[in-house]
Amino acid sequence: MGFFGVSETWYPFLFGINVLCIIAVNRLNVRMLRKFSPHQLLTTGQIGQCVCGLVLLGFVLLMPMHQLLNIVVVMVMLFIGFQGLIIANTIASTIELFPDNSATASALLSASGFMTGAIAGGIAGSFGETTPFPMAVIMCFCAFAGLSIRLMIQQRNV
Numbered sequence: 001m002g003f004f005g006v007s008e009t010w011y012p013f014l015f016g017i018n019v020l021c022i023i024a025v026n027r028l029n030v031r032m033l034r035k036f037s038p039h040q041l042l043t044t045g046q047i048g049q050c051v052c053g054l055v056l057l058g059f060v061l062l063m064p065m066h067q068l069l070n071i072v073v074v075m076v077m078l079f080i081g082f083q084g085l086i087i088a089n090t091i092a093s094t095i096e097l098f099p100d101n102s103a104t105a106s107a108l109l110s111a112s113g114f115m116t117g118a119i120a121g122g123i124a125g126s127f128g129e130t131t132p133f134p135m136a137v138i139m140c141f142c143a144f145a146g147l148s149i150r151l152m153i154q155q156r157n158v
Contacts, residue, residue: 003130004069014073018080025084038089038096045085046147052079053140060136072132079139086146087113116142 006014025045032041056075059068091106098105120138127134 003065003132004072006069017073017077021077021081022084025081026088027084029085029088038092041085042089042093042150043147045082045089046143046150048082049079049086049143050140050147052082053136053143056132057136057140060132065131068132076139079143 029041036044052075056072056079059071059075063071091109094105094109095102120142124134124138127137
């Protein structure tokens, strides 16, 4: 947030918006489960993140950096919000596959999420750049990688 000159006073509010988006989408997920399967909602969340990642990357590449704050905030907010669909439906789908070891599967899934986040953060930091570009690249890459890996695994199991 230093790149945009956002004060320490505003940062918690911007961070909180991301949390509120996850909560709102998660609540929406509960309602949508009446009509759609967890797999369908998971796909929707992953495609939503891919779109947000591409839009964010496009704006970062094409717009002057000093005009990006509002776009970055909105696109990151939406990208993170889709986690409300992805996390819940991933856990539900994983537990369905491992009914006898559901706690272990859920714990391993959560730990791998934290590990992936740490690796992605390290890679973004290794760019040595202080603009939003590395973040946008990593977000876009991770969204597409997650969707691609899941679809490949599904194809193999069909």
